[in-house]
Structure formats: C-alpha cells, structure tokens
Amino acid sequence: MIEVRNLTKKYGSKAVVDNVSLKIAKGGITSFIGPNGAGKSTLLGMISRLIPRDAGEIYIDGQEISKVKSKDLAKKISVLKQENHINVRLTVRELVSFGRFPYSQGRLNDEDWKFVDEAIDYMDLREFEHRFLDQLSGGQRQRAFVAMVICQNTDYILLDEPLNNLDMKHSVQIMHVLRRMVNELGKTIILVVHDINFASCHSDSIVALKDGKLIRHGSVSQIIETSALREIYDMDIPIEVINGNRIGVYFS
Amino acid sequence: MNKLYIGIAIVLLIILSGISLFIGVSTVTLDGLLSGDSKQLQTFMVSRIPRLIAIIIAGMSMSVVGLIMQQLARNKFVSPSTAGTMESATLGILISSFFFSSTSVLGRTAVSFVFALIGTMIFMKILDYAKYKDVIFVPLVGIMFGSVIGSITTFIALRYDMLQSLGAWMAGSFAGILSGRYEMLYIAVPTTIVAYLYADRFTLAGMGEHFSTNLGLNYKQVMNIGLAITALSTAVVVLTVGVIPFLGLVVPNVVTIIFGDNLKRTLPLTALAGSLFVLICDIFGRLVRYPYEIPISLVVGIVGSIIFIYLITKRGAYASKA
Numbered sequence: 167m168i169e170v171r172n173l174t175k176k177y178g179s180k181a182v183v184d185n186v187s188l189k190i191a192k193g194g195i196t197s198f199i200g201p202n203g204a205g206k207s208t209l210l211g212m213i214s215r216l217i218p219r220d221a222g223e224i225y226i227d228g229q230e231i232s233k234v235k236s237k238d239l240a241k242k243i244s245v246l247k248q249e250n251h252i253n254v255r256l257t258v259r260e261l262v263s264f265g266r267f268p269y270s271q272g273r274l275n276d277e278d279w280k281f282v283d284e285a286i287d288y289m290d291l292r293e294f295e296h297r298f299l300d301q302l303s304g305g306q307r308q309r310a311f312v313a314m315v316i317c318q319n320t321d322y323i324l325l326d327e328p329l330n331n332l333d334m335k336h337s338v339q340i341m342h343v344l345r346r347m348v349n350e351l352g353k354t355i356i357l358v359v360h361d362i363n364f365a366s367c368h369s370d371s372i373v374a375l376k377d378g379k380l381i382r383h384g385s386v387s388q389i390i391e392t393s394a395l396r397e398i399y400d401m402d403i404p405i406e407v408i409n410g411n412r413i414g415v416y417f418s
Numbered sequence: 419m420n421k422l423y424i425g426i427a428i429v430l431l432i433i434l435s436g437i438s439l440f441i442g443v444s445t446v447t448l449d450g451l452l453s454g455d456s457k458q459l460q461t462f463m464v465s466r467i468p469r470l471i472a473i474i475i476a477g478m479s480m481s482v483v484g485l486i487m488q489q490l491a492r493n494k495f496v497s498p499s500t501a502g503t504m505e506s507a508t509l510g511i512l513i514s515s516f517f518f519s520s521t522s523v524l525g526r527t528a529v530s531f532v533f534a535l536i537g538t539m540i541f542m543k544i545l546d547y548a549k550y551k552d553v554i555f556v557p558l559v560g561i562m563f564g565s566v567i568g569s570i571t572t573f574i575a576l577r578y579d580m581l582q583s584l585g586a587w588m589a590g591s592f593a594g595i596l597s598g599r600y601e602m603l604y605i606a607v608p609t610t611i612v613a614y615l616y617a618d619r620f621t622l623a624g625m626g627e628h629f630s631t632n633l634g635l636n637y638k639q640v641m642n643i644g645l646a647i648t649a650l651s652t653a654v655v656v657l658t659v660g661v662i663p664f665l666g667l668v669v670p671n672v673v674t675i676i677f678g679d680n681l682k683r684t685l686p687l688t689a690l691a692g693s694l695f696v697l698i699c700d701i702f703g704r705l706v707r708y709p710y711e712i713p714i715s716l717v718v719g720i721v722g723s724i725i726f727i728y729l730i731t732k733r734g735a736y737a738s739k740a
Contacts, residue, residue, distance in 0.1 A: 216628045240634030247628045253492075254625050255678040264622060267633040272618035272682070298678055318633070 167192055168213060168322065168356070173222030175208050175378075182208050184378035186222075190356060192321070194370035195348055198358045199389075201399055204375040206358045207247075207326050213356070214245035214324045226322065240268035244315045245324040258302070258310045259295040262286055265317025281317050289313040289343065305336030312343060316351075323347070325357040329364060341368040362403075366390040367411045374398045390414060420683060427690040431474075434697045438473070439466045441701060443709045464597045472595045472603055473700050473714075474693045476659050477669075479606035479651040481692025482613050482685060484666025485674070487538075489624035489681060490644045491545060494674075495557035495730070497666035498652045502560055504663075505567040506537025507649070507656040508587050512571055512580065523602045523657070530657055535649035537567060542645070554730065590660030591713035592700055603658045606651045610689060613647050617681035620644055624679065662696070662715050664722025669695055671729050 168190040175183040183205040190196050198206040211217035213224055215231055224231045226243060234242075244265075256264075262285050266278040274282070286295055289309045299307055308328065315323055325344075329337040345368060347353045359365045365372055365386075372389040374382035376398055382389050389395075390412040395403045403414040439462070440446055446466060450458040484497040491501070498504045510533025511526055518525035541563055545556060575584040586594075613620075619640045622630040627637045655662070669692045670684075677684045696714065699721060703712040 211628075214632065216631055235634075236631065236636065237634035240632065245628075245632050247632075254489075254621070255674065256621070256680050257678060260678070260680045260683075264618075264633065267618070267622065267635070 167225075167227065168354075169223075169225040170209075170213065171223040171225075173209070173212060173224065174220050175205070175212060175217065176220050181378050183212065183219075186375075186378075186380045188373065188380060188383060190354070190371075190373075192354050193348065193352060195344060195355045195357070195368060196371045196373060197365035197369040198356065198373050198375060199360075199362055199365050199398070200375035203377075205378040206375050209375065210245070210324050210326050210356065210358055211247070214243055215239060216245060216247065237268060240318070240320070242320050243322040243324065244318040244320040245326070246311055246315055246328065247326045248328075248330050253300065255298045255300055257296050257298055258291050258313070259286065261299060261310055262291075262295075262313045262317050265314040265319075268318065281319060285313040285317040288316055304331050305333070305339070308332060308336065308340060309343075312340065316347065321352075322354045322356070325355065327358050327360065329359060329361070337364065344368070362390060362395070362414050362416070363411075366413065386412060420677075420687070424686060424690065427687070427694060431690065431694055431697065434694070434701065435470055435474070438470050438697060438701055441704050442466065465595070468597045468600055469592050469595045470697075472592055472600050472659060473696050475603050475606050476590075476592075476655050476662065477665065477693040477696030478689040479610050479692075480655055480662060480665045481669035481688045481695070482610050483648045483651045485670035485681065485685060485688045486613060486620055486644050487648055487666065488670055488674075489620045489679065490641055491542065491556065492624055492626070493551075493553060493556045494671055495553060495667065496560060497557075497664075497670075498648065499661070499663045499665075500557040500560040500564070500667060501541045502537045502564040502567055503534050503541075503648060503652045504656060504661050505564040505571065507531075507534035507653045508584070508661065509533050509537075509567055509571040509574075510653065511587055511657055512575055512584060515580070515583070516578075527602055527605070527653055527657055530653035531650050534653045534656075535645060537563075538645050538649055542641075587656060587660050588715075589713050590656075590662040590715035590718075592659060593711060593713065595659070600658045602654050605654045609647045609651050612643075614685050616640065616643060616647075617685050621679065621681045660713075660715060663719045664726055665692065665696065665718055668722045668725040668729070672725070 170186060170188040173183055173186045174181055186209060198210065200206050208217060212219045231239060263274060263282045266274050266281060270278045286292055289312055291309060291313055294302060294306060299310060328340055332340065341364060344355050348355060369386055371385055373380065374389055381397060382394055390405060392403060392405055395401065395414060401416060403416045406413050406415055444461050446458045446462050451462060480498065487496045487501060488494050507530045510530035514526040514529035541560055544559060548559065571584065575581045619635060622633060622635050623637055623640045630637045670688050673684050673688045673691055677687060699717040700714050703714055703717040706712060
C-alpha cells in the first residue's frame with residue numbers, strides 16, 4: 167500500500183500540492199485526473215522521490231521513503247516521466263537491460279538477461295530489439311520504456327502521462343498492457359491521465375485533484391459522474407453508459 | 419560485430435605505431451637497434467617510445483573525456499575545448515608556475531586539475547540556468563566562456579612576461595616529449611579505466627536526473643566523478659602535450675553516430691579511435707614538411723574543425739530532432 171499524509175509542495179508561496187492525504191491499495195490501476203496545474207504530476211513525482219517535498223510523509227508498504235536507500239527503493243517502485251528530450255541513442259535491448267540496473271549495477275547475470283528477454287517479449291518488441299530508439303515510432307518507443315519498467319520488476323509502477331503523444335490505437339494498446347500487468351503480474355499501477363474516458367474505461371480507482379488539493383478519491387462510478395466532474399473541471403459533462411463503460415461527453 | 423571493429427582498430431594501431439617509431443630526423447632502423455647501436459637505442463628509448471606512448475594516451479584520454487562530457491551535458495558538441503576545460507587547465511598551469519618550479523610536476527598538475535574542475539563545473543552550472551538549451555547554443559556558450567578564461571590567462575601572462583611559455587602549453591605538440599618529462603601523462607590511464615567502470619552510470623546520467631534516480635543511481639555523485647575524470651585527464655594532457663583542439667569533439671561524435679550512446683560499448687571504441695586519429699595526424703604532421711614537423715594541435719585543429727563543421731550541419735539537424 168502507498169500512503170501519503172499531509173503532503174505539500176510549494177513553488178514560491180503557491181502550493182502546487184496542498185496538504186494531500188491519500189491511501190492507494192496494492193493491486194489495480196489508479197488514475198490521477200484533474201485540470202492543468204492541479205498538481206497531478208508533482209504528486210506523482212513526490213511519491214516516486216524524484217521531486218523533494220516541503221511537508222508531509224510518504225509510506226510505501228509501511229516504510230517512509232526518505233528512510234529507504236534510493237537503490238533499494240528502485241526495486242520497489244519505478245516511475246516513468248514524460249521526458250520529451252531523451253535523445254540518447256540506445257537500442258531497445260540496451261534500454262530494457264537498464265531496467266536491471268538496481269539489481270545488477272550494470273553487470274547483468276543470466277537471470278537478469280532472462281528478465282530482459284521476457285520484458286521484450288511481453289511488450290512484443292522482439293523485431294525491434296536491435297533498433298535505436300530514435301528509429302522507432304512514438305508508440306513503439308513508449309512500449310520500449312514500459313518494457314524497461316517491466317524489467318525493473320517493481321511492485322509499484324508510476325507513469326506520468328504515458329498516453330501523451332500517442333494515437334488512439336497505441337493508447338488503448340498501452341492501457342491493455344497495463345491491465346495485463348495488474349492481472350498477470352500483480353502490479354500496482356498509478357498513472358496521470360488527461361482523458362477522463364481513458365481513466366473511466368481502464369481504472370480501478372480514480373483520484374481527482376484540483377488546485378493542488380485532493381477533492382475526490384473513489385471508484386469509477388463515483389468520479390465519472392456529472393456532479394463530481396463539475397466540481398473537478400467546472401464543466402457540465404453528461405455521462406453515457408456505452409457497453410458498460412461510463413463515457414463523459416465533453417466535446418460540446 | 420563490436421569485437422571485429424576493436425580488432426581492426428588494434429591491428430591498425432600496432433602497424434601505425436611501428437611506423438611512428440621509425441620516423442624522425444635522426445636515423446633509427448630496426449637493424450641498428452638489433453645490432454645494439456647505442457646512439458640509435460638511446461634515441462629510440464628517450465624520444466621515440468615516449469612520444470608514441472604520449473600520442474596513444476593523449477588521444478585515448480581526450481576522446482574518452484569528450485564522450486563523457488557529451489553524455490553528462492546531454493549535448494553532442496560539448497568537449498574539453500568547447501566547455502572551457504582546456505582553457506581553465508591552461509590558466510591553472512600558468513598560476514601554478516608562480517608557486518612551483520617547472521620540475522615540480524605534481525604540484526602543477528594538482529593546481530591545473532583544480533582549475534579545470536572548477537571551470538567545467540561553472541560551465542555546467544551556467545547550463546543549469548540557461549533557459550535555452552539548443553544544440554548549437556550550448557557549445558557556443560562554452561566557447562565564449564573558454565575565451566573569457568583564455569583572455570584572463572593571456573592578461574596575466576602578459577603582465578608577468580610569460581607569454582612565451584603560455585604559447586608552449588597552448589599549442590599542443592609531441593615534439594617536446596622526452597623520457598623524464600611526460601610521465602605525468604600516465605595518470606590519464608587509470609582515469610580512463612575508471613571511466614570505463616562507470617560507463618553504465620554515465621549512460622544513465624545522460625538520460626536525465628529523473629531517469630537515473632528512478633533506477634536508484636546517485637545522479638549528483640556520478641556527475642561529480644565524471645567531471646573529476648574530465649578535469650584530471652585534461653590537466654595532465656595540457657601540462658605534458660599542450661592543448662589539442664577538437665579532439666574530444668570529433669572522435670566521440672563519429673563513434674556515437676555509428677554505434678549509439680551506450681558507453682559500455684562505445685567507450686573502448688572511442689579510446690582506440692582517439693589514439694588512432696592522433697597517431698595518424700602526428701605521422702602526417704611529421705612527414706608533410708620533413709625534416710621539420712607541424713605541431714599536432716595544428717593538424718588536429720584543421721582536420722577536426724572540418725569534421726566539426728560537417729557534424730554541425732549534419733548532426734545539428736539530427737540532434738535537435740529528438
């Protein structure tokens with residue numbers, strides 16, 4: 167379980183994450199939603215120790231993360247940020263193998279390579295494994311990064327806008343892979359999503375943030391609901407149920 | 419595949435080394451050496467072999483240092499000669515000459531190392547604050563920064579009547595390499611080995627602080643180790659050989675264009691390619707105007723700047739695309 171208590175992050179005098187407390191159970195997909203500037207990515211960044219916090223506590227499986235060595239934390243929680251200028255030329259296989267770094271410190275043994283091979287197969291990247299990342303399409307590259315995270319083999323996986331820059335087909339593909347990782351590998355996945363309908367169709371629970379504050383946390387049917395969405399986005403969004411999925415019609 | 423290239427490079431290096439050993443004004447022949455001609459043996463041991471070793475070490479270490487800097491600064495055009503490192507090392511040598519005699523190599527190396535380290539760190543700090551991180555803009559800032567340090571150095575040298583010795587450090591040359599006067603260069607061997615041991619960490623650090631922290635890497639520490647290796651190697655090379663421009667820029671770029679950015683793979687290749695490049699340039703510089711020789715800084719400077727311009731037009735487009 168991930169537990170966050172009274173977490174705050176300020177830039178200047180403005181609190182981008184304001185006294186947020188939150189518990190995320192093990193297993194399942196949790197989506198962070200909210201308008202731009204709500205503090206979703208900052209919250210995710212603090213939970214994954216990438217961004218220093220100003221106040222509050224963060225516990226992963228009962229351990230305060232500041233008391234755990236970064237090296238050990240890397241075996242428990244992995245995070246993928248949307249970095250737009252990774253222009254390092256690595257092959258897919260090289261990138262994926264770096265997922266074993268917390269275990270191998272660069273000297274991979276046979277077991278580590280087994281993880282690499284499994285991750286490559288899991289993400290269906292075998293035919294690209296010797297290509298450089300900059301020779302891949304956006305969707306393929308994103309799959310390569312997810313494969314690296316699979317290779318890192320942590321219980322908790324945090325993804326900051328993994329669907330950014332992906333077309334519909336690849337977005338759906340990534341969400342299906344994440345679901346499989348939850349069901350087959352028992353992972354706990356937390357992600358920041360912009361499109362409420364992706365959150366609605368693929369999450370087990372949704373956390374809604376606005377102006378740095380946590381305003382809702384509940385199941386899909388509790389959040390993807392007109393009055394809750396009005397509170398979050400200041401918009402009236404009618405909800406239609408299509409094939410059992412709750413879809414917000416926010417285009418007009 | 420990789421092993422094949424390394425093999426070819428080593429064979430070439432051995433052949434060219436053999437050639438290099440027998441080029442020079444005073445005649446040294448294999449027969450003479452085998453027959454125990456003491457004059458030839460002396461030239462061979464005191465001048466030819468030290469020169470060859472210096473060429474190999476300087477070429478290797480400067481190229482590797484360039485590779486590391488490009489990775490850590492996340493910019494393909496950062497190198498000891500485009501980040502103020504060489505100029506800072508030179509300033510350090512000048513300052514140290516006020517405190518140490520020319521025989522106290524250790525003291526001068528230490529001062530030069532500290533200056534090179536501080537200079538490079540200032541450059542990296544400037545990069546941290548720069549809002550605009552264009553591929554071309556970053557090395558331009560470095561060249562400007564280097565020029566500022568260079569003018570401070572010139573000013574001090576002018577005031578204390580040391581322009582002539584400054585000129586000797588500024589223009590890299592292997593002509594003055596003699597046994598007993600270049601051994602400090604050996605320091606660059608262990609630093610290059612350490613660089614290889616850290617290759618994976620440098621690759622990760624090049625993917626950014628967040629990326630490396632995710633994998634449990636101590637980003638700041640790796641950064642500092644990389645800068646220390648850079649500063650130390652540059653300091654000993656500038657002190658013994660002098661400034662060799664563009665070397666740390668063109669060699670790693672050519673290697674990474676072909677082989678990618680996984681340092682574990684490219685670092686040995688870069689080291690070999692660097693030695694080869696300098697060896698070829700040195701042989702050329704010694705033959706083109708025989709029996710006189712053109713200093714290595716000039717030959718590498720001309721060849722390097724041509725490749726640099728080519729890279730800017732080609733790679734500038736490539737690097738900013740990603």
